Amino acid sequence: MSKKILRLLTICFIATVLTLSWVSHSNKVNAEENLRLMNFSDVHNNFWAKNEVTQLVDLKVINGYPDGQFRPSVNVSRGQSANLLTGALKLPEAPYKAIFSDVSPQSSHLTGVMATYEADIFQGKPNGTFGVGDVLTREQMASVLVRAFELKDTGEEITFKDWNRISESHRYGVKVLAQHGITTGKEDGTFDPKTAVNRGTFVVLLHRALVSSGQITPIENIVFEEAPLTGDFVEQREEQNFTLLPIEEDVRTFIRSKSPLRFINKEINEYPYAEDTIYNYRVSGSSALLEITKRTLPNGDFFLFTELINPSTQTVQIDIIREEKNISSSKMSRYDRYPIKKNEDDIFGYDPTTYPTGLIEKVDLNGKVEQEMIGQAYRSKDLKLTYSTGAVSKTRELLQEKEAFSSIQLDKTMYSFHSVKSLGNDTVDQWFMDSESLLFKSNENLEEWMIESAVNYRKRNAWYTASGPYNKMAITIEPMPASYKGYGRILLLMKEDRALTLFLETKEPYFENLIINSFVNLQNFKGDKTYWETEVTSTYLKNLYGITAPFIDTRFNEQIALFLYTSGKEMNDPNYNSALKNYADLLVSQKSKGNIIAVDSYSYYISDYFPIVQSTVTHASMNHVLGGMNVLLTAYQEFGDQKYLNTALSIQNAIRKEKSKWIRTDGDIWYRVNKQGEFAGRDYTHLTLEDLINSYKLWENISPAQLDTIEAYIRSKAGYLDRNQLGYTTKIKIGLEEIGMSELLPRGPEYTDAL
16 A cells, blocks of 8 residues: 555544544534523523423423513412413313312313313312412322323332321322422422422423423423623512503513503594503502503604502502514613713702613614614602692602613513502603604714703703603792702793704604604693693792792793794694794783783883783793794784784884893893883893894894894894803804804804703
């Protein structure tokens, strides 16, 4: 044999040995472990019965709960064990017989009870019941398994230290089960016959019986891949109640609660741009009420608002669970990547609220991307003050802001949990917005919004409810809790001005959804009236004029009317101008009602506030005066009715005649004038300049003769800001460019929101 052939044979031999060695090693690995994705969050690599549970789940003998848990420590009832044995042994279906007083034709355990009774596996109890709700004890299970698998006495002597504690009727079953190695008792040599069997033990003993009888072969050892988690995921190890919430066709949604829920009713409220479906439940054994509102939007996206109202002292936790299948991956973009710089001021005090939790993005097996914006949970206490007039002022005390969302992905199924927990005598709110597509078209746009929300956290809604967002109120309101954490529905923040601006710029669905949501909130808040009344008393106004809630705030109504006018046109709402007309009509009527501060017979200001219960004239502030005049001019352009222009001219004449009184010596503008003609207060930093620029643009199209007066105010206010380097808003910058006065742009920083 040549050296060349010998060398070739040697190489082949070595290769063969290496191949066989690799195959042998591979087979050894496969024989020892089976790499799997987790089916349940509580059946993991460290769980002692993972192989048995997984195999019986694969064989559809047993399954888990709707929240992706197996709950091995939960006790098994006799009725549950009957159902499980029926499935494991594939017992034939047996007809209903009126044998047991606790088993009716409608019972969820009917199939298992009848089948196991006919097969002589379960025999019932001496009192004539089956005991469907009673726990299955270890000695009962021994007898049941011996009868189910027809196990025989081998003659082997079996004894346990607590043999005398085993019921006479179950000693045979315990002995035979031990003879076949299906049970070995406890480590201390006892059998512990009276202890309840939990799901983990039941599965292991049933699995051993199936193996011992040759019906199944044990699977290879399983090694689970770690399941991806989001948020503070916490398993609920106790038995829970699950109520199906029918809000989506392709996603199963459940309400999880320790106590059963009693369904009260379902309501549907239709709006021009949305539909609310409201599900009401009572928590059994408690006075707590659960209200879940699905607000469906025209593009198919929806809000889900959860509100738990608990006037009792009991702790109640409710979890909304969504089971989404065929998910390949998900990721969470969190707001808290951008820290908030908080400070306390004299008007609002300290605001402990932050921003939503974040946006979670899900990708399905086909590559389709869905997004969901998730809010925090807000626990609060309702406050109410009733006056002698019968009027009421309502606020809330914030008790806690807490992250409510967590998720886990098991195999290709993602379980999302939205949790609200009441500690008693409180209300807990949580919300999320869901879209089957993209809420934000790019990560850059999302991040810009998150950064803006951190910088302007006081003026960006985060605590949404089905009845509108709640925000920190000024400390000059009542009722005000001792903690000064007073929150309410602020009309200026209920309208989504910033969302409208960003929607016009980007056409992002997220901002469109916020706008439509605000339409619904504003309509619900207003009710059947044609204007918006406040629901909170300002102690500032109460001390000045003795007025309490409710009252009409002209600035609130003006800005709501313009918001609905602008956004309604963008959304092609045929009634986009109705709020504008209603409010303009309200302003025109104030002269005859006496809610004015007259300069002369042709010139007057309309008061800032119109009391509903009391009768008094309040002051007029420059920003309110300009806002009302601008609404009247817009209404005149829209409808052509002379009454709107006449009223606007009366206001403009008052501003012109008292220009020297309004402008302070430092160039700034006084805040307000009262009915005695006295001027007082420091004006807003930027807001009034925005209003003046809007007035200039409106008069430029209607009556240019009025521009000199407005320009004088603009130059004075802008000069004051410039000299003190107080900066400007984006609206001021754009507005000055539009009226050809860019040179007046004040020095200092640029702001998104007016100060």
